[in-house]
Amino acid sequence: MTAISLDGLKAVVTGGASGIGLATAELLSARGAQVAVLDLDPSSLTEPLLGFTADVSDDASVRDAVAGAAERLGGIDILVNNAGIGATGTVADNPDEQWHRVLDVNVLGIVRVSRAALPHLRNSAHAAIVNTCSIAATAGLPQRALYSASKGAVLSLTLAMAADHVREGIRVNCVNPGTVETPWVGRLLDAADDPSAERAALNARQPTGRLVTAREVAAAIAYLASPAAASTTGTALPVDGGMAGLRLRAEPAP
Structure with missing residues (x-):
């Protein structure tokens, strides 16, 4: 199949200097989009990706970076809200400060960047948020x-954003990755008492028997962001090796 073309489209990817974000930025660019990356440290990025320093937990930082990206790109057609941070533990383990921090980045970060990008997305004939x-x-x-x-x-x-903006011609979707081979997961494995056993357990949790790759998640994001998905909005696309929907029987003992 011919790869979906994004020629002429302008994209912004948050958290795009590593992991899923970098894989997404590179794929969007390879398919013809002009891509601006917003990240705490975009210094490692190489051309043709455009780097902008931004902290999604700071509204002024977000507004400045989005405005700068829109000016350099000549508009925004695609917004990929990828920036996020992880946390481990039960409800007994994480202090209030950590709850505030994770929610501020993972949820309000999407709010801040989307809010800043909306005026530009409204001017696009192919507006999409993933x-x-x-x-x-x-x-x-x-x-x-x-x-x-x-x-x-x-x-x-x-889902709420999809409902709010569908009549403005802005599609909003999300991807639901399983456990992905990313630097964050790598750090979790390194910190485990038995990294090999922990990796084996994570592999086994997904019916395909392996971790998801960042490029596989990027491919799903690129599809949802593209005009080829023009009738898709308010959708959560699992990229999880079958984890969400498959219930395999245990293999019989040899």
Whole structure:
């Protein structure tokens, strides 16, 4: 199949200097889009990606970066709200300050960037917002109470935004990745008592038997952001190796 073309479109990707965000920015660019990356540290980015320093927990920083990106790009057609942070633990483990911080970045970060980008998206004939959500929004995962709560809010926010802006011609969707091979997951594995056993458990949790790759999530984001998905809005697309929907029987003992 011919790759979906994004020629002439202008995209902004938050948290785009590593992991899923970087894979997405690179794929959008490879398919013809002009891409601006908003990140706390965009210094590692290379051309043709445009880097802008932004902290999604600071409204003034977001507004300045979005305005700068829109000026350099000549508008905004696609917004990928990918910036986020993780957390582990039960409700007994995370202090209030950490709850405020994670929700501020993972949920309000989407609000701030979308709010700043909306005037530009309203001028686009192919406006699309894609939010990075998680399987944690729809499945009960152990030791992820705070993270799951933040991603549950992202899912609900995606649906509400889709309803609010569909008549303005702005589509809003999200992707729900499973466990992805990213720097954050790598750090979790490194901190485990037995990293090899922990990796094996994470692999086994997904029916495909392996972690999702950042490029696979990026491909889903690129589709939802493209004009090829013009009739898709208010949708959460799982990219989770079958984790959300499949219930496999245990393999019989040899």
